Amino acid sequence: MDLRRLPSPDDLLILLTVARLGRFNAVAETLGTTHTTISRRILALDKQLGGRTLERSPHGWELTQLGASAVTAAETIEETLGSLSGLIRQDQHVLSGLVRISTSDGFGSEFVTPALVRLQRQHPLLNVEMLSATRKVSQNRSGVDLEIVVGRTDVSNAQTIFLSNYYLRLYASPAYADEFGLPETLDGVGQHCFVSYVESALQVAELGHRWSAQLPMPKSSFQATSVFAQVEAVRRGAGIGLLPNFMVAGNPEFVPVLPDDFQRQLPIWAVARPESLRSAPVQAVIAWLKEEVHSRQELLAG
Amino acid sequence: MDLRRLPSPDDLLILLTVARLGRFNAVAETLGTTHTTISRRILALDKQLGGRTLERSPHGWELTQLGASAVTAAETIEETLGSLSGLIRQDQHVLSGLVRISTSDGFGSEFVTPALVRLQRQHPLLNVEMLSATRKVSQNRSGVDLEIVVGRTDVSNAQTIFLSNYYLRLYASPAYADEFGLPETLDGVGQHCFVSYVESALQVAELGHRWSAQLPMPKSSFQATSVFAQVEAVRRGAGIGLLPNFMVAGNPEFVPVLPDDFQRQLPIWAVARPESLRSAPVQAVIAWLKEEVHSRQELLAG
DNA sequence: GCTCGTATGTGCATCAATGCACATACCGTC
């Protein structure tokens, strides 16, 4: 990529500040420079982008459509730089102590474990305990510094940090499909064996097949509390299973069933009490987890 | 967020280019500046980040851990800026007109052709002329909008854009190996027939066997100006040939000869005058070409 | 060991970006 042909990231960040403050003088004070320089930099940016990014309004400067696109890019750059700065600040302190994390087993082993291993490699004095449980967010988090939870979060004295969405979709094994065929409609799923979570032990309703009337009662079912068991059951032909996409997408041992008709999107959150969030190790875990999720977003969306 | 406290995004992008190219001089050429400036900017970045981002290695600069974090951030910034640029370009242009490109025949058919075909499929009004010639970068580029050249680029009034490295390695056919055996050392190559470029017509010295004293004078030689002819000659048992890896790697009709003892790395560049680079179609060609090369990097490195 | 080529770093001159003083424009108040 020709870096000289790209808009100046510094100029984009200035535009972002203008968008926030509305006046050149305010921006100049904030950035420790003069309104003259701000004016000139916006002029230069407009030339780079081939149009006006700002227009005058009674309340000060307002973004044009081009300016709005540029500000979106600037926000990404700002966040990227902020993360890098935060990383550096973290690197300057040796992290130690113990962080206890509760997480569901599928997401835990696929995303949380790698992030924590990377973190601990850099901070060997940091001890990590990862408790696997597929549960809804608890009202009382004693003993746990951070919870990774699925679905809705109705909790009042904690902060929720969105990590990502993932998808539950219907899958079967090629052998099962060959032997029993696959349904043509969602109603047809009721004629098949179904693999899912144990309903009586289900804490997160969205993980179960009952959560939506889209899915009929199955002829028979194979239920497990472990998502690994569910995946293995589908792989071995136990039936049609409602599985997290990130565990089976792209694997030829799993055939999507009615992929255009059914999928269920679930958010994953990190939840922590405010006092936990004042801990540098917990903040580090969150940052590294976000990085892990972000860098593998296509697996979660796939 | 205090923007004055953040690392300079421009300096991060320079580090990214250093990480890709490994040498300040190459970066300077690519960015149209001097190695002095690159050196100073890296020094400045190291100060902003509070540590060294690069350390010396036998192959050039290598990233420290801090440098790797910084490069990750730089990649995000680059992509963000690229997306913004792409958005703006989309809004402005249906590509049309004529782009004339000069390129070597092997690389041209393997990488340039597919990229151009894809581009033209999307922009049917765009006409493309691809001139095949294996030459060094010319001082006068009249009639050609873009040159794809191999090896060193010593040119003053044009911009060079690094595309990739590829490798010349020694190969023979299985039949030749059976009949004559293969050498155990590089000196032993002198006892064999050698297939190479026509020395008297050689414009890029690195393509010839003489360029390095590692390769002895051959007993006899088969020389051709067409790399396709060279490949065919080796395939038909004419001798040991110095061939681009991307044309024969993985093909059972070609046996690597002394692969651990000899290889020659060559850079490939796109070169254009500043006024050519102001043309949206030329910019599009460069972008698509880079994408083609990037998405098939393992073939070039293999 | 010597020579050559290449890579990076230092010092000074040059150039581009920024600061400063001032000008112009607009709005609100009297």
Place this chain on the structure above:
DNA sequence: GACGGTATGTGCATTGATGCACATACGAGC
């Protein structure tokens, strides 16, 4: 309408970044 305050833009001086010439270091070849 006049005045004061605030916001943005122009021209020239100043400052910081970059280019250029040269120096130093390293590796390869003879």
